[in-house]
Amino acid sequence: MNRVVSLASSVAVLGVLGLLTACSTTETGSTQARAFTATPLPATQKVDSAQVYMFRGGLGDLFSSGINDMAAELRSQGVPAHALSWTNEGAVLSKIEKAYAQYKQGPIILVGHSLGAGASNRIARSLTADGIPVDLVIVMDSLATPPVPKGVQQFVNYKASGNRNDPGGFRAGPGFDGRLVNIDIRNLPELENAGHFSMVQQDALQQRIMSDILAAYRKG
Numbered sequence: 001m002n003r004v005v006s007l008a009s010s011v012a013v014l015g016v017l018g019l020l021t022a023c024s025t026t027e028t029g030s031t032q033a034r035a036f037t038a039t040p041l042p043a044t045q046k047v048d049s050a051q052v053y054m055f056r057g058g059l060g061d062l063f064s065s066g067i068n069d070m071a072a073e074l075r076s077q078g079v080p081a082h083a084l085s086w087t088n089e090g091a092v093l094s095k096i097e098k099a100y101a102q103y104k105q106g107p108i109i110l111v112g113h114s115l116g117a118g119a120s121n122r123i124a125r126s127l128t129a130d131g132i133p134v135d136l137v138i139v140m141d142s143l144a145t146p147p148v149p150k151g152v153q154q155f156v157n158y159k160a161s162g163n164r165n166d167p168g169g170f171r172a173g174p175g176f177d178g179r180l181v182n183i184d185i186r187n188l189p190e191l192e193n194a195g196h197f198s199m200v201q202q203d204a205l206q207q208r209i210m211s212d213i214l215a216a217y218r219k220g
Contacts, residue, residue, distance in 0.1 A: 049103035050217060051096045052081040053123075055088070055116030057200075064113045066200030070210055079217050086112065089119040093126055100132050107135040107220025109213055113200050117142035125149050136216035138209055139170075141196045147173030154179045156212060160186060160199045 054071050056064035071083035084092065096108060108127065112120035117139035124134045128151030137148075138156045148155045148170055155178065157170045169182030185191040190204040199205055 049099065049105050050080055050107055050109075050220065051099055052079055052107070052109045052213065052217065053092050053096075053111070053120075054081055054083045055086045055110075055112035055119045056083065057086060057112075057114030057116050063197040064116065064200050066202070066206055067111070067113060067116070070111075070206050070213075073206075074210060074213060077214070079213065081213070086114075086116040086119040089123060092119075093123050096123070096127060097130070097132065100127075105220075106133065107217050108133070109136045109138075109216055109220075110134065111138045111140075111209065111213070112142075113140040114143060114196065116140075118144060121146060124152055128152060135220045136212060138212060140199055140205075142170075145170045147171055148176050148178070148180055149173045150175030150177070152176065152178050154212075154216065155181070157182045158199065158205065158209075159184045160194055161196050 052074070054067045056067045061068065068083045071081040074081040082092075100106075100108070110120040110123055112118070120137055120139055121142065121144070124137050125146070127134055128149045132151070134152045136154045136156075137152055138158070140158045141160050142157065145157075150173060155170060157180075159169065159182065164184050164186045170180060172180055185194055185199060185202075185205060188204070191199070191202055194202050194205070
């Protein structure tokens with residue numbers, strides 16, 4: 001299994017961002033931002049077994065600083081969220097594998113913007129190929145849309161680039177039986193003016209993402 005990030009190939013993909021198709025909502029839901037309300041964590045939650053990683057994109061804090069903000073807010077609520085550069089993909093994969101070998105349970109949650117979305121996708125594919133289930137993957141304007149593998153329980157794709165009327169997006173891979181949602185944020189009134197470089201800083205999107213992370217973390 002090749003777990004080494006190719007910087008050259010990943011940066012090359014960035015050049016085709018404008019050609020990517022926009023995603024449609026494949027699961028009907030409210031277009032209003034969900035309120036982010038914190039509730040106490042269950043006393044039995046095994047924090048040390050949880051793996052929550054959030055990846056910034058190619059220009060890091062310049063356009064993906066919202067990743068840092070969300071991770072900090074989640075940590076304040078007891079979720080061990082780590083905000084990292086997308087280049088940490090290999091190290092994170094190794095840490096998750098070692099943690100799962102020790103605890104045999106999750107939750108495993110991966111979030112990424114732009115190149116960070118690609119890192120999240122590749123880690124999820126590597127883990128599920130080894131029989132390690134992934135509770136939640138959230139991507140923001142991924143530069144590629146490979147099939148979602150079997151073993152991912154929930155996959156949420158937020159799209160802000162390409163043709164907003166094109167139905168393109170992530171699709172289920174062989175054996176996938178989880179929940180897959182494709183959302184073009186430009187179809188949401190509160191996010192219609194957001195784009196690739198500004199989407200992560202939008203409070204409405206951050207609250208949606210944190211709500212999903214909290215739900216998956218507490219369920220896991």
